[in-house]
Amino acid sequence: MLQKPRPLQKLLGNWQQGDGPLYARLASALRAAMAQGDIAPGIMLPAERTLADTLRVSRTTVVGAFRMLRDEGWLDSRQGSGHVVRHPQHGVPSPYVNQDVVRAMARNPMLRRAAPESNGTVDFSASRQAGIGALLARVAATQMPVLETLPDGSGYQPSGLPALREAVAGYVQQVAGLPTGPEQILVTSGAQQAIWLIGQLYAPHGEHVVLENPTYPGAISALRMAGANLEPLPVAPDGFVLDGLEAQLKTMRPRLVMVSPSCHAPTGTVMPIAQREALVALIDAHQVATIEDQTMLELLVDGTRPTALAAISATAPLLTIGSLSKLFWPGLRLGWIRAPQPIIEHLSRLKAVVDMGSSPIVQMLAVGLMAHADEVRALRHAEIRRSLDVLCAQMTALLPDWSWQRPAGGLSFWARLPAGTATEFAQLALLHGVTVVAGSALTSDGSGDDHVRLQFVQDDETIVLGVRRLAQAWQAYASHRAGRG
Structure with missing residues (x-):
């Protein structure tokens, strides 16, 4: 279910602290919320007296703040129509945008x-x-002969360059312990695109998706953009809370579940093997497609690498995603999906619609970088x-x-x-x-x-x-x- 908008006073925080007249401080807080997208274009602000009562200030303070924002182009005020939020770079207020999507992105x-x-x-x-600039330069030099031949082809390979798919397959087998062939790998523009592609394939029309709570904010934005209704799966500081998952699977019948059992972000929790087995048993019994996010697996420093969910069952519908961004550099923007070949083929067609394939130049550099993973x-x-x-x-x-x-x-x-x-x-x-x-x-x-x-x-x-x-x-x-x- 989409999150309800937060009350305006919550968005403004401790706006009364600071220097300058009170109306200028209120205008500054409102401007910041508008610039960040917490108050989206097309939203109508409360009437002056209503907002004054809510914030426990004089109506004069609110009038002064609104006047300042109107002069700067942040508000469109009309007699009898209230005060509508706009953006100084937009010609007119825009009330037809998907406000839920705007708010979801603004919260990221x-x-x-x-x-x-x-x-x-x-x-x-x-x-x-620490940066890897020197390593990247060395890799680019060694890859130059291959890079020179890339323009001989079209460059359109939505599934990814064969060399990188093969390298990732070997990497997944080594790091996650999952026997993997290159045909089971789809190269994506980071794990973010991997989540979005899977969401589009499985839950694009308001279907329920069970997602850890808290989680990586990009996952929330990607799945909301796909149109999913998000159902929270609690993660406590001392471990995952799976007690309610079976009830969710029975009553909501979600199309997709997403978990990060190996060094969960943001808590850093690692799901113990007993919980992993229980989780996979539920996934298998209900045959619900599940994303296992292994993006942080390489950054696990305490304890041994845990068993991947996909290694526990051969019949549970599990899709594993990973990324080179956290290990090497976020700007590399390369991730992957590991799944059965038919699912990879479906996802490849969907990716082709989005971007025709990730940059082959970057992919070849990634092949060279992966040789230095250790x-x-x-x-x-x-x-x-x-x-x-x-x-x-x-x-x-x-x-x-x-x-x-x-x-x-x-x-x-x-x-x-x-x-x-x-x-x-x-x-x-x-x-x-x-x-x-x-x-x-x-x-x-x-x-x-x-x-x-x-x-x-x-x-x-x-x-x-x-x-x-x-x-x-x-x-x-x-x-x-x-x-x-």
Whole structure:
């Protein structure tokens, strides 16, 4: 079910803090929500008196804020018609867009406008892994003879270059323990496209899809764009909650399930083998197509690699997805789907409609990079362990009342606030020079607003500074809550 829009006062957060007249601060908060898409074009804002009563300010404050936004081109105000949101770069308000899709994309932190890196803000919304520029240059040099021959063909290969499909098949067999042939591999533009393609094939017309809660925000956006109705499968800090899944399978009869049992994002949880077997038994019994997201498998640093779901049963309808982005570089934009050959052929036709196939040049570079997977994996694991050691020490020392568990790997640190909402706190944290993502942006039902996500792979100095600023922001937030209580 699509998430209900959040109340306007929730979107504005602690807007009264800051400098300048009160109406200018309100205008600034409204402008930010409009720019981020939380308040989409075509939406009608509450009447001036209604909004004033809701925010507990004078009507003059609201009138001044609306006037400022109208002068800047953010509002279209007409006598008797209210105040309709527009965008300064749009000629007219646009009430016919799919507002649910706009809101879904706006809640994805990856799609928000990034703050300039030069402003001194510590950005925990994205990890800063070591670059592979030198390795990429070496690989490009060794691949040059092959690259020179690529233009001899059309370049249209929706399933992927044979060389990369073969390399990925071997990689999946080695890393995930799944015997795989190249005919079972579809090369995609990252795991994001893999999720979208599968969603389009299985659940494009409002069918139910069971999705972990919380989860990777790109999955929420991709499946909502496919038209699916998302049903949450809870993930607790100490493990997956499968008790309600059987009831969902019986009553809702979902067309698709998606899980990330190996280093789940954002919690870093690894599903134990007993739960994996129970989950696969349910999938097999109900024959519900299921995505096993192994994107974070290579970033698992604690414990041995777990058994893949597809290795537990030969008859359960499982599709496995993975990506080279987390191991090598997000900008590589290459992922894959592993599935039975007939399903791969269907998905290949669908991908051809979308982009005619991923870039063969990038695919050939990926073939060369995969030969260096072991050395890059060692680099990533060292980064993750070092960053986690520093972050956990700082969190324990400076934010002792926050609740968290050290993740088994990955890039995300999932922390629970002692009180209040993460949406409010994230806005205040930004004023203190540190960016975090509120947990509600990572859930399909708007829950999780008592958690924040930190992308923790940073240099030591950045982590220390960032947690110190978080602690300062939390002290201010807790004092503010105490004052208004």
